[in-house]
Amino acid sequence: MQDKSSLPIGVFDSGIGGLTVVHSLLKLLPNENIIYFGDTARVPYGPKSPEAVRGYAKQDAHFLVSQNVKMIVIACNTVSAVALDVVQKESNVPVVGVIVPGAKSAIQSSRKKRIGVIGTKGTIASNAYTNAIRQFDSDAKVFGKACPLFVSLAEEGFINHKATEMIANEYLFSFKQEKIDTLVLGCTHYPILSEVIQKSVSEEVTLIDSGIAVAEEVKQLLEEKELQNRSKHKPNILFYVSDVPEKFTEVGERFLGMKMGKVRRAEGFLI
Numbered sequence: 001m002q003d004k005s006s007l008p009i010g011v012f013d014s015g016i017g018g019l020t021v022v023h024s025l026l027k028l029l030p031n032e033n034i035i036y037f038g039d040t041a042r043v044p045y046g047p048k049s050p051e052a053v054r055g056y057a058k059q060d061a062h063f064l065v066s067q068n069v070k071m072i073v074i075a076c077n078t079v080s081a082v083a084l085d086v087v088q089k090e091s092n093v094p095v096v097g098v099i100v101p102g103a104k105s106a107i108q109s110s111r112k113k114r115i116g117v118i119g120t121k122g123t124i125a126s127n128a129y130t131n132a133i134r135q136f137d138s139d140a141k142v143f144g145k146a147c148p149l150f151v152s153l154a155e156e157g158f159i160n161h162k163a164t165e166m167i168a169n170e171y172l173f174s175f176k177q178e179k180i181d182t183l184v185l186g187c188t189h190y191p192i193l194s195e196v197i198q199k200s201v202s203e204e205v206t207l208i209d210s211g212i213a214v215a216e217e218v219k220q221l222l223e224e225k226e227l228q229n230r231s232k233h234k235p236n237i238l239f240y241v242s243d244v245p246e247k248f249t250e251v252g253e254r255f256l257g258m259k260m261g262k263v264r265r266a267e268g269f270l271i
């Protein structure tokens with residue numbers, strides 16, 4: 001019987017944002033091998049129909065399964081919101097999405113049970129975070145806001161830019177009126193802009209980075225299933241994309257916080 005513990009964790013996203021989840025996984029689980037797939041040919045998923053996203057998610061999961069992974073992490077809020085069941089059906093390994101860990105972390109953090117959620121239009125329209133948060137606590141008040149421009153600002157590196165501050169203040173103004181005490185960053189691009197977001201909503205509000213919550217969930221699941229990689233060898237981190245890799249590499253190193261090495265184009269990936 002094959003020892004699965006040394007097999008990689010598969011992580012996928014619509015593009016580059018999921019590298020913030022990989023960053024959290026590497027910090028918490030430094031021994032784990034990881035294969036990352038970014039569907040850069042079809043990014044972004046957020047504005048697309050649930051039917052389209054479900055079709056993409058099936059192909060993304062199929063690619064990672066073909067790489068012989070021991071677990072799949074959906075590092076995309078939109079896919080986690082509308083296609084978690086598709087990935088589970090397509091996979092023969094445990095699957096972790098970002099919604100439930102993020103919702104659980106928000107409930108644990110919130111004192112007033114007044115929680116804001118920001119994300120893509122698809123994630124917010126799905127009400128996935130609202131439903132997940134209320135499953136943990138039916139008394140919680142949840143306020144959602146789509147912030148689509150944050151994705152472009154993060155990718156362009158407008159981290160502490162006046163334009164980013166102005167847009168953040170515009171997007172997040174209503175949360176002050178709602179008196180939230182916790183804000184879920186419901187898109188994997190958003191942690192890149194956390195300083196500007198924090199300043200806009202005030203230091204009193206706790207920001208929830210779903211990537212950190214996901215890494216903790218993955219760690220717990222690996223321990224439960226005795227799948228932790230105990231090898232002392234340097235882990236192997238591979239990156240695949242569905243389109244040309246040059247732009248992905250340039251921006252990705254900012255998201256990952258480290259050099260990426262070679263980024264490969266996924267051979268035979270269905271577009």
